[in-house]
Amino acid sequence: MRNLFWAYAAVWLIHLGYLFRLASGQKKLSDDLAALKKSVVERER
Amino acid sequence: MGKRTWNLAGALLPAITAALLLIAFYVVFLEVPTERTMGVIQRIFYVHVPSAWISFFAFFVVFVSSLAYLATGQARWDWAAVSAAEIGLVYCSIVLTTGPLWAKPVWGIWWTWDARLTSTLVLFMIYVAYLLLRNAVSDPSRRANLAAAVGIIGFLDVPIVYMSIRWWRTQHPQPVIAGGAGSGLDPEMWRGFLWCLAAFLSLFAWYFRERYRMERMRAELESLQREMSPRP
Numbered sequence: 001m002r003n004l005f006w007a008y009a010a011v012w013l014i015h016l017g018y019l020f021r022l023a024s025g026q027k028k029l030s031d032d033l034a035a036l037k038k039s040v041v042e043r044e045r
Numbered sequence: 046m047g048k049r050t051w052n053l054a055g056a057l058l059p060a061i062t063a064a065l066l067l068i069a070f071y072v073v074f075l076e077v078p079t080e081r082t083m084g085v086i087q088r089i090f091y092v093h094v095p096s097a098w099i100s101f102f103a104f105f106v107v108f109v110s111s112l113a114y115l116a117t118g119q120a121r122w123d124w125a126a127v128s129a130a131e132i133g134l135v136y137c138s139i140v141l142t143t144g145p146l147w148a149k150p151v152w153g154i155w156w157t158w159d160a161r162l163t164s165t166l167v168l169f170m171i172y173v174a175y176l177l178l179r180n181a182v183s184d185p186s187r188r189a190n191l192a193a194a195v196g197i198i199g200f201l202d203v204p205i206v207y208m209s210i211r212w213w214r215t216q217h218p219q220p221v222i223a224g225g226a227g228s229g230l231d232p233e234m235w236r237g238f239l240w241c242l243a244a245f246l247s248l249f250a251w252y253f254r255e256r257y258r259m260e261r262m263r264a265e266l267e268s269l270q271r272e273m274s275p276r277p
Contacts, residue, residue, distance in 0.1 A: 007089045007146040011096075011139055015248070018135045022255045029262040036269050043273075 051254070058251040065244035069237070077237035089147040094222070095242040096139040097165075099249050101203050103133030104172065106253075111196035114189055123189035124260035126196050127179060130172050132252045136245070137169045152216060160209040161217035168206055171199040185267060 073091045080087035106129035114122035144162070145155040156162065175195045182188035210217055221228055222238075230238065 001085055003146045003150055004086055004088055007092065007143045010142045010146070011092050014135060014139055014142070018132075018252065022252065022259065026255065026259050026262070029259060029266060033262055033266050033269070036266065036273070040269065040273065 062247040069240035069244040073237045093143040096136045100136035107196040108200035111193035128256035159215040160213040164206045
């Protein structure tokens, strides 16, 4: 019973961890992209 | 895929996945009968086997996308390959975690070096190496070509993992599904299994969409950085 609990807990933790990785990765890339585009516009001015 | 379908998938997939997961876990814990010899621990089967199948499917996507990249040279195939490889590893890590948690009370040991377990661990390490290789090469075209080669050759382990319990005598149970005479599942257990498979497949589709989007952003960022960097 204890191992069943840990197996399902592990499934949830792995999926939640990956969702967090996707969310934080997208946010970082989106911030970096916005900053870079801003500096391109400033350089062109 | 059209932009409209892509956006619609982004809006619908999280809700569909959440609904399917709720149904799947309801069926697995409240409707499916308890297996006679193993007891409740057998319910690990409903996350272990669908995760294994989806990891095989993900590595198949890597294989096909890698071939398509080498044939066309289009970056989108490389983005699809890396997205599927990473998600395949997520599912493969679930297989490698839930397997020993099932094995300890049933076999009395967490792990044994039989053909199925060893080939699955090798599969996991192949795709870890695939991602490490990508991180080690900075030139996008060279990175995509090398990764495609690993993605194609690495897939050779998938049929070995699948057939290992048919080819060799293993500690791992013989196939319950597609295992020939004497194998099979109770219809109620089939229901639990299929709901879990559908939920995990939907989760795969959602992850894939989001990971692909991330890769597209990374490619745009790298291209802008190259434009900005001073030329020698």
